[in-house]
Amino acid sequence: MKDYHTHPQILQLPHRFPEFVETALKKGVDEICITDHMPLSCSKAKDRIPQGRVGEYCERVQELKEAYKGKIRIKCGIEIDFHPSLTSEIEAVLKEGNFDFVLGSSHLHVLKSPSLFDICKTRNEYAAAMFENTTAAAKSGYFNAIAHPDMHRWIFTRPDRFPLEDDGYEEARHEDTIEAMLDAIRQEGLFFEINPHLAMSTGDPADLYPTPTLLERALKKGIRCSYGSDAHKSEDVGGMLDYLTTASPYKEALKIWNQS
Numbered sequence: 001m002k003d004y005h006t007h008p009q010i011l012q013l014p015h016r017f018p019e020f021v022e023t024a025l026k027k028g029v030d031e032i033c034i035t036d037h038m039p040l041s042c043s044k045a046k047d048r049i050p051q052g053r054v055g056e057y058c059e060r061v062q063e064l065k066e067a068y069k070g071k072i073r074i075k076c077g078i079e080i081d082f083h084p085s086l087t088s089e090i091e092a093v094l095k096e097g098n099f100d101f102v103l104g105s106s107h108l109h110v111l112k113s114p115s116l117f118d119i120c121k122t123r124n125e126y127a128a129a130m131f132e133n134t135t136a137a138a139k140s141g142y143f144n145a146i147a148h149p150d151m152h153r154w155i156f157t158r159p160d161r162f163p164l165e166d167d168g169y170e171e172a173r174h175e176d177t178i179e180a181m182l183d184a185i186r187q188e189g190l191f192f193e194i195n196p197h198l199a200m201s202t203g204d205p206a207d208l209y210p211t212p213t214l215l216e217r218a219l220k221k222g223i224r225c226s227y228g229s230d231a232h233k234s235e236d237v238g239g240m241l242d243y244l245t246t247a248s249p250y251k252e253a254l255k256i257w258n259q260s
């Protein structure tokens, strides 16, 4: 199995990487893609690659590839926060590094000026903005895969942090916006990520990204899926694979991922 979304923070916390590999091997993961977060001027989060060190990050991953040869396959990836206002920062990062795999994410909650919470007042408005941003990400040409396609569902679990009126989020209300997003992903040949990050924290498979209904629509269009645990801790590498490889429609999607 391949896990193509992990955050070992190899520059900041290099001692943790052997633990990530140990868990990977225990969970049957034989290929791991390191996708630490891009540096971003509007975010001071400590789990991001420090500013100006993207080239060094890629060199370090190349060293790990060599060091772990025969034990586990390692790929050099990065998680990029997509928004049209961030284009110049994204392009600088992609120029500075050399990547096997680039993950595109809609992390609209990190935007500061203007904050999306000033523009979107309700949960459904926020979800629409996320799906539309993902469509633009898919069309940007920067990415190999779209990460956690409906992660606004996590935003809705934190009303204390993210002030949105609860107008009853329903995926079915976003039919046309989702259709446009999936068409863009299919046309660009991108992977659509299955990601257990929220479900691991709640312990509830109902919190998997994407929802079964969204995944079924993607599969019907012939979109290929990837798997990424989004592990920020070593114990989360390969998270929920026991469930995902046995429950429909996830197991069908992951079968194709493992053969690709």
Ligand SMILES: [Zn+2]
Residues within 6 Å of the ligand: 079, 105, 107, 147, 148
């Ligand atoms: Zn993310």
Ligand SMILES: [Zn+2]
Residues within 6 Å of the ligand: 005, 007, 079, 230
């Ligand atoms: Zn991530």
